[in-house]
Amino acid sequence: MRATARIRATRAGDTTVLPLLAGDGPFDLRRARPHGHQARVCVVGAMSAPLGGDRLRIEATAEPGAHLHITTAAATIALRGPTTAHATYDVHLNVAEHASLHWLPQPLISAARSNLRQSCTIDLAPTARLLLREQIVLGRADEPPGRLTTRLTVNRDGRPLLDQQTSYGPGAPGWDGPAIAAGHRAIGQILIIDPVLDRHPPHARLLGDDPATGQAVLTPLAGPAILITALAPDTLHLDHLMEAAYTLQ
Structure with missing residues (x-):
């Protein structure tokens, strides 16, 4: 399955509006109650995803002066699915001048025998603000994790601010040792x-x-x-x- 969700927030007077809110596949995008000047969006999972072989993508833009908050309704569970091929889940966030974006999804759970490559790429203007929270759970109750690779890349004013990549699960060297998960x-x-x-x-x-x-x-x-x-x-x-x-x- 290939699916993309697109969100665009624009400033309109003293508030933020959402002229673009489009999702397909597992992405059901819901407008939530605004908070002050901030527009809020909740991503609701319409089906099980990501499964092996899926290609999923979320694109979100906060235009100049806009304030956007995005969360998910429930945890995301990476599952094996009908194929052993890896799935991808890519998030691209753009935050313009004097805008802010809160990316606060529920945890990602790496279930046994799953294989997911997740990335989050963020581009910020010099006066932009960002709050990002990510949580990973390695395996459901009483099961080992699947294979998971995550990458977070942040550019501010066109220059790299942070670029990190970590792999967990079967085949990832040292993932359960003191340098990474430490058990x-x-x-x-x-x-x-x-x-x-x-x-x-x-x-x-x-x-x-x-x-x-x-x-x-x-x-x-x-x-x-x-x-x-x-x-x-x-x-x-x-x-x-x-x-x-x-x-x-």
Whole structure:
């Protein structure tokens, strides 16, 4: 299956409107109640996806001065499907001058024997703001994970700000060792990009006293940006760690 969802937010006076909201395949796009100047969209899964061989894509643009918030109605579960070929799930976000975009999907679950390559590519104008949250769960209850490769690429004002790629599951070297998952099943990160951080840069911090119950680290990036990365045995501990780190930034 090949499917693409397209979202475009435009400023109209003191509010943000959605002149483009189009989805097909598993993407059912719903307008949610606005919050202040911010337009909100919820992506509802209309069918099981991604399955092996699927090619899925979401494109979202916040035009100058627009404010857009996107979430998903439920977790995304990567499944094997009728073929062993890998699936792709690509997200492309564009945020223009004085615009903001919140990308806050529910967790991605890598089910046993699945094979997914997920990417998120973001292009930001110099005055744009971004809040991104991603969570990964490696396997459902009492099962191993599938093969998962994720890549996050962020460009600000045409220059690279962040480019990271990680692989998990069968065939991925060292994925369960101390350099990556460290035996944990839940992995998350929050990326905050805001020009105000140039004037008030944060300090690096480590949260969590017991590695067995999870830890999080807040890391300033080379730019007006903060990256929070967390590992935990389950999503409950992960949520607590990420929330604690976010409130400290």
